[in-house]
Amino acid sequence: MNFEIIFVLLGLVGMLVALILDKMRPGIVLLSLVVMFMVAGIITPKQMVAGFSNRGMITVALLFLVSEGVRQSGALATVVKKLLPDKKTTVAKAQLRILPVVSAFSAFLNNTPVVVIFAPILKNWAKRVGLSCTKFLIPLSYATILGGLCTLIGTSTNLVVHGMMIDKGLEGMKMFDLAFIGIPITIVGLAYILLVSKKLLPAERPDNFEEEEVDTAEETGGHVVEVVLASRFPGLKRRLKDFDFKRRYGAEVKEIRQGGQVITENLGNVRLQEGDTLVLLADEAFTRTWGDSSVFLMMTNGHEIPTRTIPVWKKWTALALLIIMIVGATVGELPVMQERFPEVKLDMFFFASVTAVVMAWLKLFPPKKYTKYISWDILITIACAFAISAAMEESGLAALIADFIKGVSGSLGAWGALALLYLVTLLITELVTNNAAAALAFPLALETAAKFGVDPMPFFIAICVAASAGFATPIGYQTNLIVQGAGNYKFMDFVKIGVPMDIIVMIVSVTLIPLFWPFTAAA
Numbered sequence: 001m002n003f004e005i006i007f008v009l010l011g012l013v014g015m016l017v018a019l020i021l022d023k024m025r026p027g028i029v030l031l032s033l034v035v036m037f038m039v040a041g042i043i044t045p046k047q048m049v050a051g052f053s054n055r056g057m058i059t060v061a062l063l064f065l066v067s068e069g070v071r072q073s074g075a076l077a078t079v080v081k082k083l084l085p086d087k088k089t090t091v092a093k094a095q096l097r098i099l100p101v102v103s104a105f106s107a108f109l110n111n112t113p114v115v116v117i118f119a120p121i122l123k124n125w126a127k128r129v130g131l132s133c134t135k136f137l138i139p140l141s142y143a144t145i146l147g148g149l150c151t152l153i154g155t156s157t158n159l160v161v162h163g164m165m166i167d168k169g170l171e172g173m174k175m176f177d178l179a180f181i182g183i184p185i186t187i188v189g190l191a192y193i194l195l196v197s198k199k200l201l202p203a204e205r206p207d208n209f210e211e212e213e214v215d216t217a218e219e220t221g222g223h224v225v226e227v228v229l230a231s232r233f234p235g236l237k238r239r240l241k242d243f244d245f246k247r248r249y250g251a252e253v254k255e256i257r258q259g260g261q262v263i264t265e266n267l268g269n270v271r272l273q274e275g276d277t278l279v280l281l282a283d284e285a286f287t288r289t290w291g292d293s294s295v296f297l298m299m300t301n302g303h304e305i306p307t308r309t310i311p312v313w314k315k316w317t318a319l320a321l322l323i324i325m326i327v328g329a330t331v332g333e334l335p336v337m338q339e340r341f342p343e344v345k346l347d348m349f350f351f352a353s354v355t356a357v358v359m360a361w362l363k364l365f366p367p368k369k370y371t372k373y374i375s376w377d378i379l380i381t382i383a384c385a386f387a388i389s390a391a392m393e394e395s396g397l398a399a400l401i402a403d404f405i406k407g408v409s410g411s412l413g414a415w416g417a418l419a420l421l422y423l424v425t426l427l428i429t430e431l432v433t434n435n436a437a438a439a440l441a442f443p444l445a446l447e448t449a450a451k452f453g454v455d456p457m458p459f460f461i462a463i464c465v466a467a468s469a470g471f472a473t474p475i476g477y478q479t480n481l482i483v484q485g486a487g488n489y490k491f492m493d494f495v496k497i498g499v500p501m502d503i504i505v506m507i508v509s510v511t512l513i514p515l516f517w518p519f520t521a522a523a
Contacts, residue, residue: 004042004395011036012388012397012440019432022273025231026433027380034387042391051386055349056163060156060382061374062352066325067110068373069359073318074310076105076117084125091135092194098122099139099193103147103186107154108326111144115479116228116297119486132204137487138497139193139201141479146189148468150182151175153348157434157467160382161460164389164442173460175330175348180516181461185469185508192504193497200497202489225251225280225287228297228482229272231377241268249290251282257485259474275478277485294372297482318364325355378435385439392443402447414452414519418462419510421445425466426502430476437467458517462509469505471498 011033018029038048051057070076083097098118106114118140126133148154152162152175166172229236235243246252256263256270257277263270280286290296325348331337332346344350360367392398409416421444428437441463449456470476474484474494483489 002396004040005397005400007040008037008042008391008395008397012392015436016428016432019436025377026436027377027384030381030384030388030436030439034384034391037387037391042395043387047390047394048387049383050167050390051163051383054163054167054383054386055347056159056166057379057382057386059153059163059349059352060159061379062349062356063153063159064110064374065356065365065370066322066352066359067113069356069364070109070318070322071113071117072310072365073314075315075319076109076114077121078315079105080118080121084121085129088129089131091131091198094131095136095139095194095197098136099143099190102140102143103150103190106144106147107150107182108322111148111155111477111479112297112482114144115141115482119483123486132202134204134487134489134493135197135201137483138480138489138493139197141477141483142193142471142498142501143190144479145468145471145477146182146186149185149465150179152178153352154178154182155434155468156378156382157438158464160385160435160438161442161464161467163382164386164438165460167386168446170456174333175326178461178464181465181509181512184512185465185505188504188508189501192501196497196500202493204488223282224254225282226486227278227280227290228485229274229276229278230294230297231274231375232294232372233272233274233296235272236274237271239268240270240272243272245278249282249286251280251286253278254281255279257488259491262488275474275481275485314362314364317362318359321355321358321364325351381433381435381439385435385442388439389443392440393447398443398447401444402451405444405448406451414449414454414458415510415514417448417452418458418513419506421448421459422462422466422506422510425463426469426506429467429470430473430502433475434467434470434477438463441467452519453521454519455517455521458513458519461513461517465505465509465513469502469509471501471505473498 015029015033018024019026024032034043034048037043038045079101080098083101085094085097102114102118119137122136122140123133126136145155148158152158152173158173158178162172235245240253240256253267254264255278256267256272257279258270258273328346328351329348332350337346359365360370365373405417405420408420412419421441424444425437425441428440442460445459445463446456449459468477470480472495474480474489474491476498480494484494
């Protein structure tokens, strides 16, 4: 191995360790690594910034705004409330009504707002009809992940891989290409959830704060509120006592749920992390002020956060714009449309741009605050992923690992390599994050396909699935983190139901992908 291979390999190992330790945000970790590669001369400044102008990355940013417009219109909340039965029912019957709809929405919207909207509604409904919310919140997260596998825009990871393909001069994926594998996986995954939820998911765990305190607070006009800390919360990485939460927000922290642990003592010494759930004693002023803030992802305990009255026309307009965007991008990919409008590429980037701007004009989201609805850390992570991919290729590391994968695959050939690449991508996803997994796996997929002399498409599809299918740990996917605190789940709750799900999805994927995308000789 030459110096460049060793340097890039050590850099990637350091990146993975830094991401696992969670000392810094993923975006700054990847950016630091990319700068090191540039300083070492492994990539050029042009290669370093290329990802920031990639259409896939910018499309992700636009879709954040589209998702926010739909969220603030109240359309999703209206739909889910109509789905939930008023009378007592069983867990399986309720899941059968809710989860397929959740998957359908998450196929076209960012998963996080779908979970943020549905989780408090489901939690309050479950309490009202006498069911455990723990039987619904992990399934809610899993359903959004499964739905995201079905379309190009279902999750940012799909768009990352799509953008990298275009960057390499390949055609990229169409809107519903992933549906061939995503829909079967979703059907099998939802069936698994329906069958095992009752046994593998825990019964609801009671809150640890004193009921007397809750009763006293309610007598004085207060109530219990659960909030999930978002990436924009200003006190991340700081101890609670140093941040002075009560002075800033006028609410008292009574309990912190962090990493599967419920903390009720020595709260002042706890360092706050993104995804932590804080149980607060607060008044109505708190919910009015912060109920629609990007600082918190709101959850409640007992009643829904009061929201402003939303005009009906906004709900229908938001849904109409979403449908137009999806249909437009799908039809725009047809050969007849490409021939009709050769100078304009009528793809998802085009229609997402138009939809986001129209939503801003109609004030479906506050146009003066549009920057707060974009997760900049995710965008920086995605942009840096392109530079990391370039470094792995330029140094020769990707080719070296591809040789190793080919050797390990042995008599299984390209199919064995596909399964091995899927497994490696999945492990990185479970330990770190989905976009970082895609960044590392893409050049390996490209080089592995070249070693076997086959079309790389089946390997790209495998990356899309494996990088998103993080079911076994709460850190594998952001929606898992959100529901962990809301449902008071422990780490092992995800392991018990998530590991079999990982195995099932992997088996379905590596079996079906070569059927839809055969290992044909590369052109």
